Amino acid sequence: MQMRFDGLLGFPGGFVNSSEETLEAGLSRELLEELGVALPISVEDHVASCHAPASSPSSSSSRLITHFYVKKMEEEQIREVERAAASTAKDHGQEVLGMVRVPLYTTKGGGGLAPFLSHSFIGNARSQLVDSLLRFNLVAPEELHKALTHSLKIHTDTTEDLKASLALTEAKRKRF
Known part of the structure; x- marks a missing residue:
């Protein structure tokens, strides 16, 4: 997981324009930006989709749909991602403050x-x-x-x- 700029824990990800790229391509792009590593993501890695929670208690609905993917990795691959996230990720220190095991x-x-x-x-x-x-x-x-x-x-x-x-x-x- 990651410590985000707002102090909350979350997973890497971001917005995808479906007219420009597939969900998997968008997630790979976001992983490169946030982790510094382009990981191949496939449809088989998809776990769930749901409406995002409303952004405030007063708004009862959200038009945003989140898609959750899980990728199994070996320990050495995880170590590579952690090293890259701290050294080459474009968003490290801005959007993302660091990886959290x-x-x-x-x-x-x-x-x-x-x-x-x-x-x-x-x-x-x-x-x-x-x-x-x-x-x-x-x-x-x-x-x-x-x-x-x-x-x-x-x-x-x-x-x-x-x-x-x-x-x-x-x-x-x-x-x-």
Whole structure:
């Protein structure tokens, strides 16, 4: 995954003009821009299509359709992509702040997948990630369920911490 310019986690991608290129060609172009590597993408790599979540709570619909692709890669290929992303990707440091490996483990102290899943994701990227982890049997359903349950608690704790920080700044603001 990637850390985006807005601080959210997401997958590489972008807009495709279907009158100019196929979805697969557009995704390959976006991968080159964001990762610095042109990866061949095929129709067989397609997993799902859906309407994008509405951009704001007040707008109930979206005309944007997202297409999700998953590409199996060997570890050395992943390392090549990580090196290229940091050194040759055109959008690195602007649109994309860096690659992020998804931890497929849980430590005794609770680290790993659960805290990762508690981060903020763009659109439906968290659901796409969970679906892919299950689809490719990368994490057992029971382990993923435990990680998501723990992630929900982390998210609740983070919300409470943010509320406390907000109250602190409110108090400081009123004094000035």
